[in-house]
Amino acid sequence: MDNNNNKYPSSSIEDPPTGKKKPTTILLIPCLLLTTSMLLIYLSQNKIILISTTTSSGSDHTSGLRDDSCLGRYIYIHNLPSRFNKDILQDCESISRPKDKTSMCKYIENYGLGPQIGDGVSTDSRYSPSWYATNQFMLEVIFHEKMKRYECLTRNSSLASGIYVPYYAGLDLRRNMQWSYNISERDASGKEMFKWLKKQPQWKGMSGKDHFLVTGRISRDFRRYSKNNSRWGTNLMLLPESQNLTFLTIERSPISHNEFAIPYPTYFHPTSAVEIHQWQEKIKFTNRTVLFSFIGAQRPSRNYKGLVRTQVIQQCKNSSNTCRFLDCDVKANTCDDPITLMKLLESSVFCLQPPGDSLTRRSVFDSILAGCIPVFFSQGSAYKQYIWHIPNNSSEYSVYIPFKELKNEGKNKIEEILLGIPNEKVVGMRENVIRLVPKIVYTKPNRYKPVGETLEDAFEIAVKGVVKRIEDIRREIQD
Template sequence: MSGKDHFLVTGRISRDFRRNPDNNSLWGTNLMLLPESQNISFLTIERSPTSHNEFAIPYPTYFHPTSTFEIRQWQDKIKLTNRTILFSFAGAQRRSRSQNGLVRTQVIEQCKSSSKTCRFLDCDVKANGCDDPMSLMKLFESSVFCLQPPGDSLTRRSVFDSILAGCIPVFFNQGSAYKQYVWHLPNNDGEYSVYIPVKELRIGGKSKIEEILQGIPNEKVIGMRENVIRLVPKIVYTKPNRYKPDKETLEDAFDVAVKGVIKRIEEERREIQELLLWASSRLYGQFLEMLVEKVQDEHCHNLDITNLRSKLIAYMAWGNVWTIVEHLRIIYYPEIYNTLKESLNTEWPKLSDIRTSTPVLSTNGASCVTYAINIEKVILKKRSKEITYKIKNNQSKVDVLPVVRKKGRSNMSQVYLKLSLLGLLVVAVVTPSANAIRKFVVLGGKSDVPNVQTNMEVQELGRYCVEQFNLHEQSGKGNVASSIDRAVLNPLTFSRVVSAQQQVVAGLKYYLRIEVTQPDGTNRMFDSVVVVQPWLHSKTLLGFTPVATPIY
């Protein structure tokens, strides 16, 4: 699988492994930029938002339980903790004038100005306030909310220390957790955390954080804390030889990460198998058209091709290309079976190899999906023994099965089979082991993509759409979105794909609702249409337009 079934765990953020190879004086290495690393899955405490093969795992905390009983005991303890502080922040000031540094400055200032409801633990080197785990955990266990602004990077170990203490995390950047730990944290962000956009800190005054947190109903706070406490098993690393006296098993952070890697490998393997299936299906489609025409020309000149095609499709018990000949004998034309079989064996000796080499396309009553989008006609040229595809705006020739004909028969004129837009060209068979989503796809119809928030492929597809939009704007080509709505600012920053639908065409067409962040900090929704053709390794952005809703 060219490395796609391998993974590597790193103990630092991904930025430390993305050093510019032209500047050896910079910190870190260029491990993740090497060509050999592009297919490996990297597990790191902070992933790059633009990478497709990096997956974030929780920072190690102070708590490493030895049994399920210890985890349950800890959860019961923090449920009963008396929390006298509304919100707290443990961290150090950042001297940098970057956005992360400015956010920290505002957080510290607001915490100090709300001295009755907020506690600040200075982690500066001179203060040494965070060197003692006891003082840090005591602060978090006494707090209802724990502020988690970005620091040197977007993520913080403090996020997991606060969850461990049952303290509800408050984020100021979606890249601090929501877009990072998709395996370990739930999709319903608002059920276990609070998100305060940076723009609200700028315009809300010195007590904005306090106002927002005090405005959350007590019933919701209790529910959020319970959800946070439920997360504890998934964000701690237990001892490998942990004792299980009660036989109860809880997945820890390691278990969740390994399951995520295995799932990704299975998806990659399934994608490879589906690509092989596509190739086999195209071969079958070519063979079927050749077979239908041969039967019509040589035996039944008045044969209705559509009727024969429907008969062949109705009996879908065949497993590969060869067995369609067997079913032709059984269901329609037994009198021509021997002639056809002998002719095929004579003029295409390699056909016998297909019986063992062609992947099985159908088992246990598989269903049939037909494709012919963007194809205007198929021309069968018998005298040149090839099939030429005339595709809209493109012409190409491919070597396919030789056309069978009787000895001494003169070359026939070209036979044109004109197909409508949804005519039959390729028969793609969906097996029970194939992608479950595709089983329910009806030609021309749309289907919802489930689990969008955790579907990394869909999220990366949304990121691709935003990047293409930015490239068009930078090159001066413009875009439909910018010509319609001048309120759209560039460059846009991808946030997440909110919803997605897919449609089977000549590939897969995705309809995405994408949330982006504009340079001024405002969020915006865009509708995007993109076509993916896996067998060509290509993606094409067809549309990217703003949703007619106010900026929020």
């Protein structure tokens, strides 16, 4: 039943489907002896089960007992030297910026999810164990921790559909930028990492075209063309070897052929499909008293992104009491509080998502998590980025307002457009936003996934996407 106290209409959403597995009778047939591994093959109704006795270094798990759901999904993890990942976390103070109010060390806790929030975000205690103060740059750690527990790991790289390189490139960049403006020193880690990779037998088969790497920063941070020491970033993605890898990053370069954007981490890391459904039910009936809101800070108005921000902030302030602006200026501290942020997003019908330092924002995914309809001012903020996680029917879950309409058509254009959307359209858009929640959250790395659960989180969708890409590359090579 809907909440009649809502100022703006709430939504309805269907229960997610559940899958059931049929019992099967297994028949043992002779095993096949391979040169590097021994596989026992079982046949049953439309099913093949493999037991790999391979043992080799380079992964955290053995292949173990596998059913056909793992065929074509096996992942091999490179056992990189610790200086490329573990040592960076142990030296966590080096990745904390001088202007940061708190040390980055606390965000490494709980598999990279950060400190547990507790009872804060929701008044219902059922949700509190899965809420964390997650830093937006911790994706590399979260992804690695989830990959260690991936259901289709193998120590036999010849079985692998993809090979994961757990290099924390974004955290390494932050560490090196702290102490060195010498670009040769900044770029050294990436070159050393590839030097190590090229010595491994797994690299030689496809020259790295079956390898993938995850970065927790935007692509631009790894595309420094200049040899000027004062310029930001490294040249990791410009190295010759990088052209063969698949990069998963929070924001891709529009000119890159081998980068794919995946969601920023949010504050919610559930343990089950049931818990996600409970959250969807909660935000469906949330009392939304604010028509639109913006959480962010001003940017210099010398470029397109800064001009958009200026217009958005001014129009929010000029609205007829329908917009709330949460100022995230460096002097403010409210934007560091997940509870404050989520409460505003949950109380808003629309959430404004103008570009900032780059085209994308973590706030896009926080707003989806809150059931708040995102409003974009650039096609590059989401539509051309997250092709695996967000559908291409953009008008069904978001609003797009070209910047030229803000600039040329009145000081309250945003309010006018949003007020003009019929209530039934708003309800439908919110339903579609709520349906996106499972696809944009990273479930807790150590969660147990029940047999038959069909839920795919942001991690699993990303892995499926990269495996398909590598499969397509293999097919092209063979043809």
